[in-house]
Amino acid sequence: MQPREQRDEVEMLSLMLLIRRFEERASQQYQAQKIGGFCHLYIGQEAVVTGAVAAVRDDDYIITAYRDHAHALARGTSANACMAELFGKATGCCRGLGGSMHFFDKKNHMYGGHAIVGAHVPLAVGMAFASKYRGEDRVTLCFFGDGAINQGAFHEALNLAALFKLPIVFICENNLFAMGTSVKRSTSLKQIVDRAEGYDIPGEIVDGMNFREVRDKVAEIVDSIRKEPHPAFLEVRTYRYRGHSMSDPASYRTKEELEKYRLDDPITRLRAQLTREGKLTNEQFDQLDQRAKETVLAAVKFAEQSPELPVEKMYDYVYFNGPATSERSAAASVESVAVAATEAG
């Protein structure tokens, strides 16, 4: 399979635009109450997942935490399937059963979408374990936020990965805040990358607002892992422009700080690089952006028009190959009747 690093950077810029426009539209639809639950936006961090994905093969494993819309889009999940998932529709990437925090796409090797902070890091280690067990040269990219590094699961996972010499890159998307608590207030280390040293895992820091820097660093690490399986740690310094979730006004930081990062915007930066090198005109950029906006608008329409899963179908997603319980509660039957009545009315 062709590594994505050889793919066109303009294509990757287009992907970053799609992610940005998707998130903006998701924000708007959330405010319009079309999207329920929690919704965590990735705006500002686009270069991280885009750069990383550009550096690996399509069959490498990707897994992340709850800020996951971008990871699915970057892996090739359609905007339609992503938006429909946010709307809770049967056409969503998880049939509307996972929601914003639990995006999965097996076909595109996107293994979630995990909402308990740090709890997916051992899963990632298990996926890397499976690759080594089977003698494959697949690499697992495990994304998580700076909040995860103080969870026990994270520490246990790093120890196991190092002990078993597993082919995995731990990618810490350090956006400076674990929910509303700054890294300075949550972490005893001066720099996050030093966590890796405690497990004898090589660690590096990279500028997460720079697509090329992320891509080249991940490519270099992955290349070395494919030659000889081992874990690696990458602290990617980035910034989210929005609050932790839609309900967070982010009053714990200053406007000046946000503005500083906005001036370093990853999309603007890659655009400038490409323009300077004569690979992209302003017209072309506008076209890409227009296309992203249209794709996302179409996705909203698709999500709105999609059906929901019928209530009785939910029992099909408890056990693979049939139910373990014979009894369905009276409450569920009543609800199912009520829903049917509402739908009919």
Added chain:
Amino acid sequence: MREITYRQALNEALAEELERDPNVFLMGEEVAEYQGAYKVSAGLLQRFGPKRIIDTPISENGFAGLGIGAAMVGLRPVIEFMTFSFSLVAFDQVVNNAPNMFMMSGGQFNIPITFRGPNGPAHQLAATHSHATENFYASVPGLKVCTPATPRDAKGLLKTAIRDDNPVLVLEAELLYSSRGMVEPPDEELLIPLGKADVKRQGSDVSIVCYAQTVPLALKVADQLEEEDISAEILDLRSIKPLDEQAIYDSVAKTHRVVIVEQDHPFCGVGAEICYRIQKNIFDALDAPILRVSQEDVPMPYNERLEKAVLPNADKLVAAVKQVCYA
């Protein structure tokens, strides 16, 4: 048939499934070089090698999660908890990741994993090491829970669990590892379906519903009751979830009186669920209120005499049976 121990039966089940399917591996604390804390995995490292019989650090949350991740991409891990009391350190993985993945992913990821190890109070291990976890885990949709009481059931259920495409907890009875029983020879495939109870002794006056460590207790009590002309039917649930409700109703329809003897705590215990289902579905068959014998509702004391007082025992069970029989 030949007589082997419960421990050997589990060992055979593991060996046969490791032999049959290269995707099966065994992982846990001291399962390999030490040959298993309870010697269930004895000889497996020598036979299958370190790639498939894997020692871990004391890190339950980490290696339980590792197993789930490996299962997401198609391996069939058998994760040993040195005891299920330690599974509580991995509660988030067992409860929040393994059973939820299938629903959350819209059916894309089922988790074919087996968590196994000793469960329930042993002998003077005190509060932290004496948990009977079946009622916690059976309450979680997406998990299956089985509780073998005999060598034959242990082998057949563990083999079925490993082949199941869902997360299954095999709660082994710590006090029964050295107990003996008749089991089919190794060249005869032994698979016991999950969710099938077994009448361990026929009877007509009262149904004693039991599982795991309470099965030998119930059988012993049945002998004692027979001398007093009370014929007890011993129904071994074998699986808590799925629950073989029909077997329970069939027995109740025959005896009209029920005592449930369980090894967990009384409040929200397994017996509470069974009582609910019996009264809901076969109320008219009952001639007496259902009674439960369980642990006392206290953390387990270390003191031997107090520990005995906490656990279900023959006296408590006999008294309960006599009460429901108005004897």
